[in-house]
Amino acid sequence: MATLLPYGVHRSYAIITDPDAPGGVGMEADTFTCHHCQFVVHMKPFATLSNSNGLCRQCWKPICTACVRLGTCTPWEAQLEQIEARDRLLRQVSASSPMALRTG
Numbered sequence: 544m545a546t547l548l549p550y551g552v553h554r555s556y557a558i559i560t561d562p563d564a565p566g567g568v569g570m571e572a573d574t575f576t577c578h579h580c581q582f583v584v585h586m587k588p589f590a591t592l593s594n595s596n597g598l599c600r601q602c603w604k605p606i607c608t609a610c611v612r613l614g615t616c617t618p619w620e621a622q623l624e625q626i627e628a629r630d631r632l633l634r635q636v637s638a639s640s641p642m643a644l645r646t647g
């Protein structure tokens with residue numbers, strides 16, 4: 544029995560190293576994964592979702608600025624389902640093609 548992840552923001556921690564920075568000083572930053580396209584967004588230090596990136600007004604999940612500009616709610620899971628549905632449809636079509644019917 545699969546258990547669902549707790550509802551909420553999945554956050555991870557990343558350290559960005561900037562080779563151009565004097566002495567190669569690393570910058571620490573929070574990251575979050577866009578709920579729509581799975582893009583990993585590096586948040587600026589002390590930034591919050593409200594002032595640096597977006598929150599989808601339809602699924603209330605953090606999304607990247609590109610998805611904010613799209614203005615549509617297309618969660619990653621829905622996109623995967625669409626791909627799976629298309630695969631199923633293609634399989635059904637190929638299984639019921641005239642060639643397949645004629646062999647019966």
Ligand SMILES: [Zn+2]
Nearest residue numbers: 577580607610
């Ligand atoms: Zn996105």
Ligand SMILES: [Zn+2]
Nearest residue numbers: 599602616617
């Ligand atoms: Zn959304």
